[in-house]
Amino acid sequence: MDLEEFALGDSCIHNLDPRAKIVSVFVFSTVVALNPWVPTAAAALVFPIILILAARISVRRVLARLAVVNTFILFLWFFLPFTFPGEVIYSLGPLEIHREGLLYALLITLKSNSIVLMVIALLGTSPVFNLVHALSHMGFPDKLVHIFFFCFRYVHVIHEEYHRLAKAMKMRGFRPRTDIHTYRTYAYLVGMILIRSFDRSQRILAAMKCRGFRGRFYILHHYKMKKYDYLVAISSVVISAALLVAK
Amino acid sequence: MIHLRNVRFRYNSRYVLNGLDLRVSPGDRIGLVGPNGSGKTTLCQIIMGLLMPESGDVEIFGKARVEERDFHDIRGRIGFLFQDADDQLFCPTVLEDVAFGPLNMGKTPAEAKRIVSATLASLNLTGFEERITYQLSGGEKRLVSLATVLAMEPDILILDEPTSGLDEATTERIVHILNKSDLTFILISHDREFLERTTNKTLKIKDGIIYEP
Secondary structure, eight states: OOTTTTTOOOSTTTTSOHHHHHHHHHHHHHHHHHOOOHHHHHHHTHHHHHHHHHHTOOHHHHHHHHHHHHHHHHHHHHHHHHHSOSOEEEEETTEEEEHHHHHHHHHHHHHHHHHHHHIIIIITTSOHHHHHHHHHHTTOOHHHHHHHHHHHHHHHHHHHHHHHHHHHHHHTTOOOOSSHHHHHHHHHHHHHHHHHHHHHHHHHHHHHHHTTOOSOOOOSOOOOOOHHHHHHHHHHHHHHHHHHHOO | OEEEEEEEEEETTEEEEEEEEEEEOTTOEEEEEOOTTSSHHHHHHHHHTSSOOSEEEEEETTEEOOSGGGGTTTTTTEEEEOSSHHHHOOSSBHHHHHHHHHHHTTOOHHHHHHHHHHHHHHTTOTTOTTSBGGGSOHHHHHHHHHHHHHTTOOSEEEEESTTTTOOHHHHHHHHHHHHHOOOEEEEEOSOHHHHHHHOSEEEEEETTEEEOO
16 A cells, blocks of 8 residues: 555656645546546546656556556446447347447546546655645645544554554464354454554544644645746646537 | 642542652652553653543642643643654654654744754754654654654653663663753663663552652
8 A cells, every 4th residue: 555656756747836736636627527528538638648757657557556446437337338328329138238328438437537647647746745735735624634644644554553463363363254253353353443543543642742732733844836836737727628618 | 840749540440540649850860660550651641631630739840730721831841752653753754743842832944943953963863854754663763752852852751661672772872862861851661771771760659659669
């Protein structure tokens, strides 16, 4: 589990101000998600692909990420063409393939891929903490920003805790089967992780209080938007707007 | 500096502290010993105001401390090192984590950065600023945790098992750091040799009260 596998690098995309990235991704994703036409959805793919190439990140690993997303989308291709009402273009015995269903599945595929690519290209290329800082600079509610930040910081610790417990179970001869014993053991495992996480959160809060925390985070680094950052943010908005008006 | 009188504290129906008295004076370097579950950590958390005693008086720096608010100003003056460094280090980078306390105390970012460099230098951790906290080794985590506490320039240090799980070299560094400083401290530990080398007074908790053996 590595949320920051693309974060290290020194390209024109990596060095963008995170605020410009967040605005670009937000506007682009909204426009793409609302767009009902297949040709514009296909055209929308071009922009994130250009950004991915400009970021010079491993295309192979980007494809591996996309494969995960598309496994879920694959299920839509099993159902939508047969169930979505519309013109029948092919019959497989009792099953009929509908034109509109095919187009709809295609539309969803194109949209999801371009949004995911955009997120990888822009958000994936910033360390999560920079994004957190950017969010608080942009005036997002403190509580939301803190939840996002602590989730990220402690996901590793909780994941390690899970591995320790799972290993200890294995060492005592546990092998998952389809029986009550297995379900109960997993329930204990999940319960134990929840309780430990809760205890840990209490200790972290205590440790923070000991260092004078009273509900406010102070920021050490400050960002400055440069001309280049404005340029990228504005061009993504323009490109998104062009997608919106093009039919 | 710290004066507890007749403090009682219980978990459910079991009293871990039962009429305990404690006095810490400037220059004290106290080793606090006692069996597991005897209330050593509980006592330290009461001093920090993380737990409130059921009865008894807590007087710190000459003032009675009763509610959460009374403890705000002492948190900058008493540094508490937690047993588990993962609880203490929560920022992504060492720089941000060590700066967290000074920023809370109202220092400007520039002052905070200066304090961070000075503190890291005093612990021989120069160059650690941009390291990622959760990728540090166990010993490094402990030393950085100590840095986060020392950066607040406290008058008193409380260290909860600072050497548990550490190798000899890192333990040696902690002994050296403690002996070099002129801070008043309370040290919880089961390591007799370590206590002999760092403290000038031993207190023992048993059955909820403190003995001076």
